[in-house]
Amino acid sequence: xxxxxxxxxxxAELIDPAVKGTLNVLKSCSKFSSIKRVIVTSSxxxxxxxxxxxxPDVILDETWFSDPVTCEESKLWYMLSKTLAEExxxxxxxxxxxxxxxxxxxxxxxxxxxxxxxFSVDTILNLINGTLCNL
Numbered sequence: 214x215x216x217x218x219x220x221x222x223x224x225a226e227l228i229d230p231a232v233k234g235t236l237n238v239l240k241s242c243s244k245f246s247s248i249k250r251v252i253v254t255s256s257x258x259x260x261x262x263x264x265x266x267x268x269p270d271v272i273l274d275e276t277w278f279s280d281p282v283t284c285e286e287s288k289l290w291y292m293l294s295k296t297l298a299e300e301x302x303x304x305x306x307x308x309x310x311x312x313x314x315x316x317x318x319x320x321x322x323x324x325x326x327x328x329x330x331x332f333s334v335d336t337i338l339n340l341i342n343g344t345l346c347n348l
Contacts, residue, residue, distance in 0.1 A: 224290045231294035235302050243309045250312045253302050257319040258332070259295040262287075275303050275315070291332050 235253065242248045262279040265271070278300055284293035299315055306313035321333050330338065 224288075224293070227290045227294035228297060231298040232301050235298040236305055239302060239305050239309075239311060239313075243311060250314065251306070253299070253313060253315045254321075255299045255302075255315045255317050256291075256295040256321075256332075257317050258289075258292040259299040259315075260317050262289065262292055 239251065242251050259279055260273060260277050262283050263277060264280045264283060265277075271277075279289075279292050279296040281293055281296055284290075284296060302313065302315070305311070320336070321331070322337075325331065325334065
């Protein structure tokens with residue numbers, strides 16, 4: 214697996230907050246009938262590492278996810294957290310009749326909302342400082 218996808222965050226730091234945070238937002242949305250559709254901004258990490266072949270006839274939809282076993286074996290905790298969060302979101306949406314879609318951007322750039330860097334920022338910093346030169 215590509216080493217730049219591994220980051221310094223631990224499994225516990227990423228998985229529980231991603232899954233619980235996503236489900237908390239969806240639970241809140243399910244309480245209001247005025248909310249007609251929920252758009253979840255996920256990540257390309259949630260769909261990047263599937264063991265299934267990506268051939269020209271394959272359609273990436275809500276059933277296509279990164280393989281959790283591959284993520285676990287490779288210690289790709291960010292990828293695993295995004296995969297599990299999106300899977301949980303789809304399950305919750307279906308069980309609760311929520312009209313939901315996801316977007317899976319490859320890179321998100323903008324002001325940081327927290328004091329720690331994000332996967333996208335870490336990737337850019339690694340490109341700048343030369344630690345991400347062997348793609």
